[in-house]
Amino acid sequence: MTRPRRSHLFMPGSNPRALEKARNLPADGLILDLEDSVAPEAKAAARDGIAAAIAAKGFGRREVLIRTNGLDTPWWPDDAAMAAKASPDGILVPKVSSVEDLDAIGRKLAELGAAPTVKVWAMIETARAVLHAEELAAAGRDPSSRLSGFVFGPNDISRETRIRMLPGRAAMIPMITHCILASRAHGLEILDGPYSDIANSDGFATECAQGRDLGFDGKTLIHPSQIDACNAIFTPPEEEVARARKIIAAFELPENAARGAIRLDGAMVERLHADMARRTIAIADAIAAMAKG
Numbered sequence: 001m002t003r004p005r006r007s008h009l010f011m012p013g014s015n016p017r018a019l020e021k022a023r024n025l026p027a028d029g030l031i032l033d034l035e036d037s038v039a040p041e042a043k044a045a046a047r048d049g050i051a052a053a054i055a056a057k058g059f060g061r062r063e064v065l066i067r068t069n070g071l072d073t074p075w076w077p078d079d080a081a082m083a084a085k086a087s088p089d090g091i092l093v094p095k096v097s098s099v100e101d102l103d104a105i106g107r108k109l110a111e112l113g114a115a116p117t118v119k120v121w122a123m124i125e126t127a128r129a130v131l132h133a134e135e136l137a138a139a140g141r142d143p144s145s146r147l148s149g150f151v152f153g154p155n156d157i158s159r160e161t162r163i164r165m166l167p168g169r170a171a172m173i174p175m176i177t178h179c180i181l182a183s184r185a186h187g188l189e190i191l192d193g194p195y196s197d198i199a200n201s202d203g204f205a206t207e208c209a210q211g212r213d214l215g216f217d218g219k220t221l222i223h224p225s226q227i228d229a230c231n232a233i234f235t236p237p238e239e240e241v242a243r244a245r246k247i248i249a250a251f252e253l254p255e256n257a258a259r260g261a262i263r264l265d266g267a268m269v270e271r272l273h274a275d276m277a278r279r280t281i282a283i284a285d286a287i288a289a290m291a292k293g
């Protein structure tokens with residue numbers, strides 16, 4: 001099933017108002033957080049709050065992920081147990097850095113009897129994760145890993161490596177591209193990291209468009225005010241969808257049945273463009289279905 005992942009909104013599991021509000025926000029996905037946005041003394045209550053919110057349902061077609069604490073923290077066993085029982089669409093695990101980490105996550109979910117529908121997302125936010133992105137993505141081909149995708153974590157990368165987070169992200173682009181190539185080589189999705197300056201809507205829009213052009217499927221967000229702009233930027237424009245339909249229709253014509261390349265409106269198009277067009281249409285249709293609720 002093609003699923004739009006233009007906008008995935010993080011919210012602290014310790015904020016019941018945010019969890020409630022999320023049911024009516026137009027984000028494609030929600031990430032109910034137990035890690036950085038939840039203080040150590042609030043972890044247990046946040047876990048209970050997330051379990052209750054998921055049990056109460058009402059998130060519609062939005063993809064619901066629980067971000068657990070890291071494997072090396074004292075909270076991971078309880079987070080994993082709650083998530084296995086709550087059965088969200090997936091868990092997002094921070095600071096996954098090795099294939100051994102991925103194996104441990106898959107084994108834990110199996111041991112806890114998590115439904116096969118509970119997928120795994122890995123935050124790529126350590127130097128080792130970036131260096132091993134291809135190995136991690138390849139390990140995701142083993143179904144027992146449940147790996148669905150990566151989420152890029154610029155804040156932790158910056159913390160560990162001292163690479164600065166600056167407008168334009170020049171210093172991070174090589175590693176972003178490396179992670180995107182790794183994910184695509186192994187059929188995974190990949191979401192961009194959050195933009196912290198909530199008040200700077202121009203800076204946010206610029207970074208969304210950059211993320212889209214670099215190849216991300218969507219962006220993770222931290223505030224509801226970021227959703228509409230993000231959705232608009234990651235939605236294929238009407239002209240692109242119309243052009244996609246035209247390309248597909250052209251290749252379906254009997255006179256083009258044996259041709260690999262044709263001229264359409266003055267430009268060359270090949271069957272690889274028809275493949276891209278089919279993806280554009282699948283995403284546009286999925287967005288339309290999402291809007292219907």
Ligand SMILES: CC(C)(COP(=O)(O)OP(=O)(O)OC[C@H]1O[C@@H](n2cnc3c(N)ncnc32)[C@H](O)[C@@H]1OP(=O)(O)O)[C@@H](O)C(=O)NCCC(=O)NCCSC(=O)C[C@H](O)C(=O)O
Pocket residue numbers: 009010011012017018019021022033036037123125152153154155156157193194222223224
């Ligand atoms: C960033 C915030 C702490 C700002 O909070 P605040 O100033 O209180 O927000 P507002 O007053 O503007 O809120 C207005 C209403 O919107 C609701 N709200 C706010 N944020 C969210 C949200 N994220 N999801 C759902 N609803 C939200 C408020 O409840 C208000 O509602 P109402 O009462 O009806 O008016 C805050 O936005 C926040 O906590 N954001 C999420 C922070 C978070 O999850 N951080 C972790 C992810 S990013 C990360 O971890 C980095 C990554 O790992 C890396 O390494 O890069």
Ligand SMILES: [Mg+2]
Pocket residue numbers: 036094123125153155156
């Ligand atoms: Mg992080």
